[in-house]
Amino acid sequence: MPSTDHYNVFIIGAPRSGTNMLRDVVTSFNGVETWPCDEINYIIRHGNVRHPSDEFSEQQATTLVKSYLNTTFDKYAKEFGANILVEKTCANSLRVPFLHAVFPDAKYIFIVRDGVDATGSAKLRWTAKLDLAYILEKVRFVPKIDLPYYGLR
Template identity: 70%
Template sequence: MVYQPAVIIGAPRSGTNMLRDVLTSLEGIATWPCDEINYIWRHGNVRFPSDEIPADRATPVIKSYIQQSFEDIREKYSADIVVEKTCANSLRVPFVDVVVPDAKYVFIYRDGIDATGSAKERWTAELDIPYILEKVRFVPKMDLPYYALRYCWARIYRLISRQKRLAFWGPALNGMQETLQQHTLNEVCALQWQQCIDKSEEAFSRMPEDKVVRVRYEDFVRNPVAELSRILEFLGKEVPQHRIERAVERVSPRSLGKGRKALGEHEVANLEALVGDTLRRYDYL
């Protein structure tokens, strides 16, 4: 069976979950029954020091393993489109494109200051057992000991950290430990957003235009029917209007500006100075 792989690319807290859930609520579109599959993407590169995995590390064995995971989802759900969403992929789009060469990309982006205000909460979140158990099912067995130790350390670190944060969360940048030592947690979240956006855009600028559709989060939540219709047309999926309307019934703009408000004017000004170049490029500053 021929199917279309569709990879959602976006920084953390930029609407990637929302978009995936809306798409997979439609018949014929499926995904993994967990939040992200970074464990699968990193198989064979589990000890690589960041999520910025270069394309030349996509060996034939790694490509075959990840492609089979896509095929398993396609077969299990008889899907026309298999949607994948892992935020760390925004740091390694060329690697993803080598692994899944037939993929189409939905690049969703959001005001980086709003995203930062939301991401900080995840760095300091409490233990979520059901969430962990969902993801553990998709950890390659040979990688389980490594991730078990990392997860235990992350939780221990949260107990002893002055900021009460995890040892790591979200896409791992090159030089992540130095970044954590040199910047506040808000600044780290803003830099994660910036690197995810900049590296994704750099990769997409070298691809054919028909490989990627760009989606502004603020436009999607304000006009979800039109934006979802545009995405489905890009993916080559015909869906009746009433089903599109039903799929976006719960989409709301109520989170717009929430992160900025939570951070306060002084901190917003500090972050705008730090990642202002990228904010300006996307008309957020």
């Protein structure tokens, strides 16, 4: 087991590729938990919030970023009682080297879906009505210091 008392597992896949379904199957086992919202991009972007894209390099895994992310993951794993904490933010597919620099003991599950099928599914999802309750639930996971930045955007 890594230096913490849990393992981090990242599901890596494009949007609408089945990451939610895979996460739900994996977390059906005892001791395997996930975040109470679909994506935690706000948490992972902390320390790089002004970076213009979700693609992060290893160099962006500064000491402060590593400390924040490891502390945050440890806190939630303990809160959830997780032996394994599963994370599936789709933007992570653009930053695997960054994640590896932050979490060198993490495990990865890569999921691939036919691009034509994923595109059709994405079109349906992205043209759906705004789900305000979902947005408000995600706000819980925005680091407080980053709220003004996102609020003004």
